[in-house]
Amino acid sequence: MKNNIRQFCFPGSAKEAAALMNKLKGKAVVVAGGTRLSRALLPSVETVIDLADLPLKHVKADKKWLRIGALCSIAELEKSPLLAKWAGGVIAQAAGGWSNALARSMGTVGGNVSRAHPHNSLPPVFLALDAVVVCSDGRAEKVLPLAEILEPAMMRQIGTRYIVVEVCVPAATRTWSAALARLAITKTSWEAYTSCVVAVDRQDGSVRSARVVVGSVLPRATRMGKAEAVLEGKPCSEASARAAEAALCAELKELTGGAEAKAYACQVSGVLARRCLVQAFQG
Structure with missing residues (x-):
């Protein structure tokens, strides 16, 4: 080259x-x-x-945050004992399901998040766990919700004005029940028709709060607000999962403008969300 x-x-x-x-x-x-x-x-x-030699390869937790350094490889997340137990191990699972072994050993957390192609596996799971991103412009550090990092205007500044330092996940999510699923040609395919991550904070058999995130279908990982609203306060049941499925399909259809080319992905996204919710309810 x-x-x-x-x-x-x-x-x-x-x-x-x-x-x-x-x-x-x-x-x-x-x-x-x-x-x-x-x-x-x-x-x-x-x-x-x-940046390869910078001390940004940590995976550690304190009273407030789970802190993941920007230079951690995707493979390191997959093998982390701490992440294997966090929110049902959903971060480790997302890392292990991304692309092939060579790409996982080379790719970093910072790159996967800051160049958040729709098919990257970490933005959906971090979004579902309310992550924030710590960035530096050389003068001061800035902490932003991941949702803001994923916005095109901000993403253009990553690698030109800001460098990602670490991704922080609230400590409260450690006990959340989470699950993920994706539909692709093969398990190691980077591209997917759709992917879904759900995270549920349960209390006494009911949903205290929920996050439902879809990847691959839209230009960036997106929380499905209508599906989340349907779940709040409802029992952790198959009926609640099916109601969320219907809400998600309707919202995705709206967000894709009813495009025929996206109809299948929208339908499958709803199915994956339902299955993930049932799994999370039982976790």
């Missing part, structure tokens, strides 16, 4: 890396796992800022 790279930089901190990126602006590219760099590199890029 022909390029105009003149130098490689190895900053000692996220702050230093972000400051350098902002100084060089469009003439620099930030590299973590390198999966994106292997596919495309703009002619204007003369400097590669390599």
Whole structure:
């Protein structure tokens, strides 16, 4: 691949890396796992800022947060003992179901979140667990809900103005019951027809609150607010799951403008959501 790279930089901190990126602006590219760099590199890029050696590979929990460093590989999440027990192990499951083993060993949390292609597996599960993202512009850190990071205007600033430092999941979600499912050609296919993640906070056999997230169907992972509203305060039952399925299908049909090409994905999304909810209710 022909390029105009003149130098490689190895900053000692996220702050230093972000400051350098902002100084060089469009003439620099930030590299973590390198999966994106292997596919495309703009002619204007003369400097590669390599983040690989930064101390951002942690998976740890305190009283307020589960903290996942931006440089953790997807494979490391899959194998984490802490994540295997968090919210029914849904983060580890999402990591293990993403693409192939080579991609999982190279791809990072920061890249999967900040370049949130509709088929990436982590944005839906982090969105379902109310995650926030810590970013740095070299001067100060900024904490934003993941939903804001996924907005196109903000996403354009990741890798140009901000660097992702870590993803934080509220400690309260540790005991939530969660489940995920996806429909793809094969288990290791990166692209999927649809994917669904649900997370339920249960109390005395009823739904105190719920998160229902769909990936792949829309341009970015999206919470299904109508399905969540149907579930709130309802018993953890098959009937509640079916009501949420109907609400989700109606909402997705509206969001896709009733496009015929999306009709199958909308229908399957509802089925997956129902199955995930039944699993979460029983978990």
